[in-house]
Amino acid sequence: MTFEIFLVFFLSYLLGSIPFGLILTKIFLNKDIRKVGSKNIGATNVLRAGNKFIAAITLLLDIMKGCVPILVTKYFFQDLIYLSGLMVFLGHIFPVWLKFKGGKGVATYLGIVFVLSFKFGILFCLFWVLIIFITKYSSLSSIISTFIIFLISFFEKNFELNSFLFITFVIVLYTHKQNIVRLKNKTEDKIKL
Secondary structure, three states, X not given: OHHHHHHHHHHHHHHHOOOHHHHHHHHHHOOOHHHOOOOOOOHHHHHHOOOHHHHHHHHHHHHHHHHHHHHHHHHHOHHHHHHHHHHHHHHHHOOHHXXXXXXXXXXXXXXXXXXXXXXXXXXXXXXXXXXXXXXXXXXXXXHHHHHHHHHHHHHHOOHHHHHHHHHHHHHXXXXXXXXXXXXXXXXXXXXXX
């Protein structure tokens, strides 16, 4: 079991740490996304780099990055699915390749949640779209949506799932701490849809 834990821990983290936003903007836009906008490697900042298609591909790949390791773990090591989810999530946020400065984790979170509960994945998308339509703030939409999913998870009466969604919500709050300050100061950038 120790080897299985190590394998899931290590591979999930490595897969999570693949910086698709950085790779795609380097190849197709000849830009370093870490020097654009918020300097974040996620899809929202790729959108700020000026290419909706590359932003959409980044979003899709970051979601898939959350799905694939969890699906593999679910098939081979069902008991370690939450460990795999946490490590993929942390890999995206703290990638070893980028001196532990990665994305904010929301797209990867979504991929993980879709595997853990397809219903929660759909609900997250609905809440995220509704909130961003109203506010135009990607950060606020992400924070509120992850919190709502955590609250809804109590109806499932699954302690492991509740705990995982609470931990990921707290981490999302942490990764958006600068956004929260900007939202408070009314200096946060709005997304142009």
